[in-house]
Each structure stands twice: as C-alpha cells, then as structure tokens.
Amino acid sequence: MKTQLHLLAVLALAVSPVWADAKAKAGPRHGRILELEGQNAEFFVEKDRTISIAFYDSDGKPQPAASQVFAATAEAPGAKTQMAFEKKGDLLVSTAPLPDGEGYQIVVQARTSPDAKPKNFRIKLLTHICGGCPNPEYACICDE
Ligand SMILES: [Zn+2]
Numbered sequence: 001m002k003t004q005l006h007l008l009a010v011l012a013l014a015v016s017p018v019w020a021d022a023k024a025k026a027g028p029r030h031g032r033i034l035e036l037e038g039q040n041a042e043f044f045v046e047k048d049r050t051i052s053i054a055f056y057d058s059d060g061k062p063q064p065a066a067s068q069v070f071a072a073t074a075e076a077p078g079a080k081t082q083m084a085f086e087k088k089g090d091l092l093v094s095t096a097p098l099p100d101g102e103g104y105q106i107v108v109q110a111r112t113s114p115d116a117k118p119k120n121f122r123i124k125l126l127t128h129i130c131g132g133c134p135n136p137e138y139a140c141i142c143d144e
Contacts, residue, residue: 024141029054032139034121036112039063043108045127045136049097053085064090069111074125076104102126
C-alpha cells in the first residue's frame, strides 16, 4: 500500500507541470478570457473583424463595461496598427477592424480603470474554428 501511495505521489509530481501550464480559458461567446484584477474580460473577433470585449465578475456573471480602458496593437506584417476601443452597449468595441491577414500577434493592453496598472496580453490571431473544441483557434482550450 505504501509503495502504491508513493507511486501516486511521483505520478502527481510528474503530471503537475502540465496542469500548472496556464491553459487558455474561453468565455460564453467562445472568445479568449483575459484575467484581470477581480474580473475577467473576453476578447472576441466579430465577423466584421472588429474586436469586442465583454466583462464578467470573478464568478463569471456578465457585467456591463464600466471604467475599463483597452487598447490594442495589431502587429500585422508591414501594417502595425494601433487600435482604440469605445463603449458600445455593454461591450468595448474597437473603433476599426483588424488589418487583413492571419497569424500575426495582437497585443491587448487592459486597464480596469483609467489609472490602473496596464496588463498586456499577446494573442495570436487565428480565426478558424479549432475543431477539437468549438472555439476559434485564438481561444482554443484544447490540451494540445
Ligand atoms: Zn481547440
């Protein structure tokens, strides 16, 4: 019995680094969850290629956008684009669509209020549906 327990402990140790690896989380709109101080934001690319951000409290309950300030840089090849966001209903929505192309990085800078410390998120823009999960690739939650 003791040996078995020991074996289990070793197994758990061997497995835990995989679990510890921060796995992407997805929100109810199948967007990518960005974890912020005391709340979550969901990054989602709309059909017209604007980015919309939805907000949830720490229990996952939808919250209207309040004083959060978001900005993004789309690092499209040869066309690095700064993107601003404005409130649209309960969401923050980019004032312009993403530049053409796929596979480039988007750096999202999120502040929970205008004077909060910004938190940066790097998201690779891959909009096709993963298939292994029902989410677009940029919000994939598969265990690779
Ligand atoms: Zn997936």
